Amino acid sequence: MKILSVFFVFMIALIGSLSAQIDTNDDQKLSLNKAEDLIKNEFYKDSKKLKVVELTTDEVWDKMSTQIYRVEGDEILFYAINGEKVSSLGGSYSYDLDFVVTDLDNDGNYELVYTYQFGSGVSRGVVGAYSTVEQIAVDESFTAFNNYSILFFNFDKISNNNVTVEVKTAEETLKTGKLGLMDFDGIKILMLE
Numbered sequence: 001m002k003i004l005s006v007f008f009v010f011m012i013a014l015i016g017s018l019s020a021q022i023d024t025n026d027d028q029k030l031s032l033n034k035a036e037d038l039i040k041n042e043f044y045k046d047s048k049k050l051k052v053v054e055l056t057t058d059e060v061w062d063k064m065s066t067q068i069y070r071v072e073g074d075e076i077l078f079y080a081i082n083g084e085k086v087s088s089l090g091g092s093y094s095y096d097l098d099f100v101v102t103d104l105d106n107d108g109n110y111e112l113v114y115t116y117q118f119g120s121g122v123s124r125g126v127v128g129a130y131s132t133v134e135q136i137a138v139d140e141s142f143t144a145f146n147n148y149s150i151l152f153f154n155f156d157k158i159s160n161n162n163v164t165v166e167v168k169t170a171e172e173t174l175k176t177g178k179l180g181l182m183d184f185d186g187i188k189i190l191m192l193e
Contacts, residue, residue: 125151
């Protein structure tokens with residue numbers, strides 16, 4: 001009987017230690033209502049109701065502990081929330097925010113590289129980068145395509161530090177290149193090599 005009691009105590013201790021090792025990231029995610037409140041307090045103080053849609057993927061959450069949201073209203077805007085810090089990713093006339101999680105400079109800090117379009121008539125395709133730990137600027141190599149009406153940026157992620165992007169219109173490919181990060185006086189710059 002004593003052996004059986006020791007066995008049960010051992011099993012309870014083992015189960016307790018295993019459950020303590022389980023990743024609890026999902027418990028830390030914000031509810032949609034909490035995210036809406038944070039976005040509203042930061043960017044929409046006078047708005048009564050927002051339509052907020054979560055776009056977070058498992059990869060974004062697992063690697064960056066960040067949630068991505070689309071806010072629909074007079075225009076469509078995108079936001080990233082890390083903890084309770086809200087960052088604007090920009091706006092779009094489409095409902096899509098295409099993004100890829102990268103570590104282009106192999107420093108262990110992940111970046112969210114994303115693209116969206118805005119404008120009417122002649123529109124502008126924009127590539128941006130978001131990081132929870134550093135400022136990232138975007139090189140002018142991404143703004144050379146502003147004379148086209150609709151642009152598509154197709155990401156091809158080979159690995160965390162090897163991502164190519166194809167810039168095209170409905171009719172032709174304008175440029176294909178590899179994404180890179182260059183450090184310039186402490187500011188990281190996203191480039192199309």
